Amino acid sequence: MDIIVNKSKGLNGSIEIPADKSITHRAFMFAALTKGKVKVSNFSKGADCMSTLKIIQDLGCSIEYLNEKELIINAKDAIKKPQIPLDCGNSGTTTRLMMGILAGQNFNCKLFGDQSLSKRPMKRVIAPLELMGAKFFHNDYKLPIEINGTKLNGIDYNSPLASAQVKSCLLLAGLNAEGKTSFTEPYKSRNHTELMFEYMGATIETSGNKVTVSKSQLKPVDINICGDISSAAFFIVAALITPNSDIIIRNVGINETRSGILDILKSMNANIEILDKRIISNEEIADIRVKYSELKGTTIQGAIIPRLIDEIPIIAVAATQAQGTTIIKDAQDLRNKEADRITAVKTELKKLGADIEETPDGLIINGKKELFGDCEIECYHDHRIAMSAYVAGLICKKPIKINEFQWVDISFPEFLNLMNGLIIY
Numbered sequence: 001m002d003i004i005v006n007k008s009k010g011l012n013g014s015i016e017i018p019a020d021k022s023i024t025h026r027a028f029m030f031a032a033l034t035k036g037k038v039k040v041s042n043f044s045k046g047a048d049c050m051s052t053l054k055i056i057q058d059l060g061c062s063i064e065y066l067n068e069k070e071l072i073i074n075a076k077d078a079i080k081k082p083q084i085p086l087d088c089g090n091s092g093t094t095t096r097l098m099m100g101i102l103a104g105q106n107f108n109c110k111l112f113g114d115q116s117l118s119k120r121p122m123k124r125v126i127a128p129l130e131l132m133g134a135k136f137f138h139n140d141y142k143l144p145i146e147i148n149g150t151k152l153n154g155i156d157y158n159s160p161l162a163s164a165q166v167k168s169c170l171l172l173a174g175l176n177a178e179g180k181t182s183f184t185e186p187y188k189s190r191n192h193t194e195l196m197f198e199y200m201g202a203t204i205e206t207s208g209n210k211v212t213v214s215k216s217q218l219k220p221v222d223i224n225i226c227g228d229i230s231s232a233a234f235f236i237v238a239a240l241i242t243p244n245s246d247i248i249i250r251n252v253g254i255n256e257t258r259s260g261i262l263d264i265l266k267s268m269n270a271n272i273e274i275l276d277k278r279i280i281s282n283e284e285i286a287d288i289r290v291k292y293s294e295l296k297g298t299t300i301q302g303a304i305i306p307r308l309i310d311e312i313p314i315i316a317v318a319a320t321q322a323q324g325t326t327i328i329k330d331a332q333d334l335r336n337k338e339a340d341r342i343t344a345v346k347t348e349l350k351k352l353g354a355d356i357e358e359t360p361d362g363l364i365i366n367g368k369k370e371l372f373g374d375c376e377i378e379c380y381h382d383h384r385i386a387m388s389a390y391v392a393g394l395i396c397k398k399p400i401k402i403n404e405f406q407w408v409d410i411s412f413p414e415f416l417n418l419m420n421g422l423i424i425y
Contacts, residue, residue, distance in 0.1 A: 005393030036220030260307025
């Protein structure tokens, strides 16, 4: 599906953002480990999360939909040997976290994914899992991967990179391993796994950048999922860079390990107000008010990168409209996402008229530049590139065409409807 994006006169109104995808993945998987019934409210309907839901069904869970926003996962007969290979779709989160769950089971199984996912490296989780005793068969650490379930032993692992997926994978393996399993990272990555483990009764300790889990049985408790700040990011930036904008985004997760984008945008002089903070299912949430702002450039590097790694493409769009230069460093992991996001962002924003160059580990963006449009944008089968291009199109002088925009459905099928409800033409 190709779409045309026209220049907007502003964004006004309020929306409720769809559920956090990272938390939805974990809610589905962790519920499958409880041996009981778990009600999950306000879950993400993105294709990635649906891949996770389908896999836990293949592993023995039954699913009962109460309505469009609530379902019950019955894990009484899970986790058992699947009768078919497990399809991870396009989801790296599904793949890496499920490997942690499946490595310590008493059966063999196979994971596979689509063409894009099959190109993504899995060594970062396979290597530490093998230190725990896990057994895999693969071709160059890529899908399809066969997992020979076996008994695991806890390890004390020092990770060379901050990664919530690697951390969560090992912690999940640690739930079913003998002894303690510890994970230490150079910076603190998103901690949804730790918070949900705590909420569901796991034996877990956190000290600085180190987290340790012992063999535990998760308890079946109801989970209410907050809105996804990574999805909210596109609306936040759209309002900041489009004159005459004033919007409120309700029920957004503002977990400190995920809210780096708010800190960076505020440092860029963004008019962002946090309203009605509260805690739901062990996660902090709030409403966010955003108004058009005269942004200024900044430098983004170091410890904050894991807190906003998924938001860098849309931050780059904001930087094109900021006075001065924005420098992004230490973000080399962007080259291992659905696409090489560093090259993709540079290539497509240049088409629009942005002054942007890539470096080995990031981007240099000189603003404030008028974006002209009148071109075709590629999304590289990457939902975040597609949505970032859409936001940029709202301020282009002439319309832009985004090819294969259907990739947005991977994470955010509601994106266009919500955006159309705010945009003034």
